[in-house]
Amino acid sequence: MKLLEKTSRIYLLASLFIYLAVGIAFYWIITFMIYDEVESRLMVEKRDFETYIHSNNTWVNNSYFVENKIEVVPVVKIQDKTAFTDTLIYNRYEESMDPFRQLTFYTMIGGSPYRVTIRKSIVESYKLIEAISAAMITFLALLMIGMFVFQRSLSGKLWRPFYDSLAKIKDFDWTRNKKLELSASEISxxxxxxxxxxxxxxxxxxxxxxxxxxxxxxxxxxxxxxxxxxxxxxxxxxxxxxxxxxxxxxxxxxxxxxxxxxxxxxxxxxxxxxNQQFTEQEEMDLAALILLRLKDFEDIILHKNLTVKTEQTGKFIKIISPALADILVTNLLSNAIKHNYPDGQLTVTAGKDFFIISNTGNALKAAPDRLFERFKKESNGAESLGLGLAIVKQICDNYDLQIDYQHVDSLHSIRVFA
Amino acid sequence: MFPESEAIFGADQFLEMKVLVVEDEKGLAESIVEYLSREGFVCEVANTFWQADEKISLYQYDCTIVDLTLPDGDGFNIVQTLKKIAAATGIIIISARNTLEDKIKGLEIGSDDYMTKPFHLSELNARVKSLIRRRNFGGNNDMVWKEIRVQLPSRKVFVNEKDTVLSKKEYDLLLYFLSNIDVALTKEAIAEHLWGDHMDSSDSLDMVYSHIKNLRRKIIEKGGKDYIQSIYGIGYKFTAP
The missing domain is CATH 1.20.58 (Methane Monooxygenase Hydroxylase; Chain G, domain 1)
Structure with missing residues (x-):
């Protein structure tokens, strides 16, 4: 992930979180304030009602008005309870249920106990909340997008010298004599x-x-x-x-x-x-090269009376130092011939992005995975140095080529592939 | 043309040919000089860059053998100077540096051959002779030894004037022997001469043996004498029996 992308993501995530938190808090605060307002007004009306009852000691239910409705219901027993609740009342003009806040309390009117409910519509308040919320969401979102764009372009500008240096370091080749040159920046x-x-x-x-x-x-x-x-x-x-x-x-x-x-x-x-001292590189076809180099071994193949089979099905194109490509295939061929029986077989199969050299030979004494180590040699003969395959492995490592060894009975195969 | 019956090849053809050996390792220079002197060359030694520089500006040489790494200078500069003031001189570079770049550079600036240390003196000898032959006779002369005659341009071999068909390696082998008459050659030197140093295995020594057997047989078949003498444990020598 790029630095800019990473900071953008973190910024985006953090601001989204803050945005949500602020939104929820804002909503709760507004709701709380509106309820507080409505409830204090309901309390004022409760005092008005009590004053009215105190002076008149009677109440006539006039239930025609939808709002500011005061409902008085006779009850058996008076309860010492005052509570605010939410309720929905049917709006007969708009045919909808409107939200109301109601205050319920018990009182004595004319000597008998009544339950009094004072209601107040909060439909307007809800509309207010919606309007405020919508405005807030829009402004916060705009602010966030603005900040995001600003932060992005600022980071891009701030990190520019860093990316410039990075590109130059990437291009830098220590095997050449050219010195690394980096331009100065404002940031220390x-x-x-x-x-x-x-x-x-x-x-x-x-x-x-x-x-x-x-x-x-x-x-x-x-x-x-x-x-x-x-x-x-x-x-x-x-x-x-x-x-x-x-x-x-x-x-x-x-x-x-x-x-x-x-x-x-x-x-x-x-x-x-x-040390990667072979810096000169060319596009080479290893499949063609191995078949070409096989011809150099004609004499010894004839001498050992080996049966050679070759098959080329495609090209194995690789950008590699020509000298090392030569050493790679020559070492493998020489190895396959050296460890072959007289009258044995040698098969070279080359195709798209691979080649396989198979030869008959005695079973390995050492573990196959140690075959490519230095000084691991099969024969103790003075002629064998134990470096040939180590060199092959090193070349493969340098050029991201895979190499593996397999054997079936007395047939040994070394495969090199991209 | 030289009379056929005498040992005219080898020493005589290169008698009085002058060779300059530029090599800072005194022992090695001495070895080369002793070896080439046996073959009839007149050799001089320069152990430093400045000695070499002085010698090439004062005298004419048929061949100069130059080591690249000298204590007071670069062998490449000697090659360049030689090319400027004595273009007729054959130049063989001998160096421990065996990178392709050095070899290419050496040939580009005008050396005729490049040998990597350590080398066989017999190989150096063969290459010096081949170089002088190419330069002085345009490679057009015959190589003659007793009843054997080699026509160089056509790569034909005659034994007792009878056409003798040799394989490419047998021909190379014969030429190598003819360049090193009366010299004990190791099996390894012969194998390296025929196949280069990447063929270093016991198989190549067996191959040397079988090629020598065939060459010997072919010469005898045409009525030649057996000149190839085996030296136990070491190799072979091409010499009058």
Whole structure:
């Protein structure tokens, strides 16, 4: 939810609540005042009536008038009770029931007990209440809408620098050399925020740069001595009088150096992918790419006598670094071939937004979900580094690609999908 | 044309060819120089940017091997200077930087080849020779070793002047051997030469074995001698028996 929307909603909800509360309170106050007025007038009439009875000691019921009607009914016993009640009386001209407020009390007239009811119409008062209520509702609603619109436009204006900065921060790419630039605002909080963001961004750029330099320097510093070992071994094996033991040692040194070099390169590649150093991106069709790269493995497929089946049903378009796309498919293919039996099968199925590489091979010894972890390798052979699938996973993570592994008997399938 | 019977290929063709090695790691520079000198090249070393800069402005080289990361400068600048003042020189970059950007940049500014450290000296040797051959003879000369003759432009191989049909990999393998005569080559170096480094598995070593077997058979079938000698635990050597 957007900030503006959120504040608007809260404002709307709060004002609606207040609006209702004020409306109800107002209604009750007006009703109370009208009743109070009517009742005090009824009390005055009661005093008038009592004064009249006191002086005349008789009453003639004249029931013709609808309003200000005084009804005197004889009763058996006098009660010491005075009460106000609401009642409806039939209006014979308008043929409607009109609301009345009545005061009932008991008194002695000419020595016998009577119940006296004085009534007063409150139909006019009700009309008044309606009119006042309608006016109030209209004005309050207008006020509320006005406030709402004002608050909205004010918030929009106040938060503008914030949204400007936000858009700029979103566009900011710390892998590039361009510094983050934020415009100053009148509001000091936003300026403070901008300052903090600027500091953070330049720190990020700096850290990223030094990390990048470090990985590159580390690569160089390690690869150069390895190159020297390699070169010296190559020179050493040229000598004609090597004993079998010496040959064995030199072979081991050579393999260890090569292994270390490849480990170094693999870990560096992983670090670079993690640091998102592959910034150049293109729209690639991974389905076509995997079938293209399969051709590079022709020799080894022929050598292992693998039966290859391919099927392409659609395009797997992805915006990805071409170098990483290559590494992704090459690693998976190489993996499927390396762990295949001689005379085994290799199936590549590619279609819209997915590809599946299936190969025959020995059952996994490790848990399948740990397959994509670093240094989790199936064979203990010196050739296997245990980085290939970790690199694949890292590339998939970086580009929001899903990857899963399934196996049926001796058929292993790795599926990559968007 | 050289007489067929003698060992004229290898050292002789590149005799007195001058190579400059620009590499700050002294041991590595020394290794390269020793290895290439055996092949008949005359090598000089520059350990710093300024030494290299001085040498290329004073002397002519047939080939320059340049390391990109030097303590006092960038190897790319040497390549650019070379392109300006000595366009005939072949340039091979050797670098620990293996990013695509560096490789593309290296080739764009005019280097002929780019090798990532660590590399095999036999591979470097083969590439230097191939580069000089391309530059000096336009790739049009034949490679001749005893009874084997390789017609480079048409990729044809003759043993005792009999046409010998080789597969693409067998041809590449033969060329690699012919560029490294009398040199012990590791199985890994051969595999990397044939398939690049992404094929690093025990399978590729088996494949090397089967390709060598086939190449050997095809040469012998046409009446050639068996020049491919196995070295236990290490690899192979192409040499006169």
């Amino acid at each position: 909080e936003f300026n403070e925020l901008n300052e903090v963001m600027l500091k953070m961004s330049s720190k990020m750029q700096h850290d990223y740069k030094s990390l990048r330099e470090f990985t590159e320097n580390a690569s160089h510093e390690i690869q150069t001595p390895l190159a020297l070992i390699n070169a010296r071994v190559e020179q050493f094996i040229q000598s004609k009088d090597l004993s079998e033991g010496q040959t064995h040692w030199i072979e081991e040194i050579y393999h260890a150096a090569r292994r270390m070099s490849r480990l170094n390169q693999g870990l560096l590649l992983l670090a670079k992918i993690e």
